[in-house]
Amino acid sequence: MSDYAKPLPVPSPISLPFFEAVKRHELVVMRCRSCGTCRLIERETCPECWSNDYEWVRASGRGSVYSFVVMHQRLHPAFAGDIPYNVALIDLEEGPRLVSNIVGCPNEALKVSMAVEVVFDDVSDELTLPRFRPTFA
Numbered sequence: 001m002s003d004y005a006k007p008l009p010v011p012s013p014i015s016l017p018f019f020e021a022v023k024r025h026e027l028v029v030m031r032c033r034s035c036g037t038c039r040l041i042e043r044e045t046c047p048e049c050w051s052n053d054y055e056w057v058r059a060s061g062r063g064s065v066y067s068f069v070v071m072h073q074r075l076h077p078a079f080a081g082d083i084p085y086n087v088a089l090i091d092l093e094e095g096p097r098l099v100s101n102i103v104g105c106p107n108e109a110l111k112v113s114m115a116v117e118v119v120f121d122d123v124s125d126e127l128t129l130p131r132f133r134p135t136f137a
C-alpha cells in the first residue's frame, strides 16, 4: 500500500498500454497505421483520417514546453506541501501534447519553448508518471 496521497490516473483498457510502458520507464504514443499521425491515449480514432487502426510506438522522450502555469492555490490538500508547483503542457517530438510537471528546474526559470526530456516518477508500486526536466545538451 502506497502512502502517495495525490490523485492518480486510473488506467482504462485503452490507456493501459501507455501506463504499462511508463512503468517500464518507456514513453509510448499511439501511431495511426493509416496516416502515421501520433496521438495520446483515450482516443481510439485518428483525428486526421478517422482510422481506428493504430499501434503503440516508443517516443523519443524529448519535447518542448507549449505552456505552463505555476499553482499558488491549494486546490487539493495533498498538494499543500508543493505550493508553488508547476503544471505544464509538453509537446512531444512526435506531435502529441500532454499535461505533466517540469522537475529539476525552479519555477522562475520555466520558459515556453524550452527543451525538455522525460523522467519517470515511480509514485507507487503500481503506477509511474512521466515528468519532464530541462534538456541541457
Ligand code: ZN
Pocket: 032, 033, 034, 035, 036, 037, 046, 047, 048, 049, 050, 051
Ligand atoms: Zn490517421
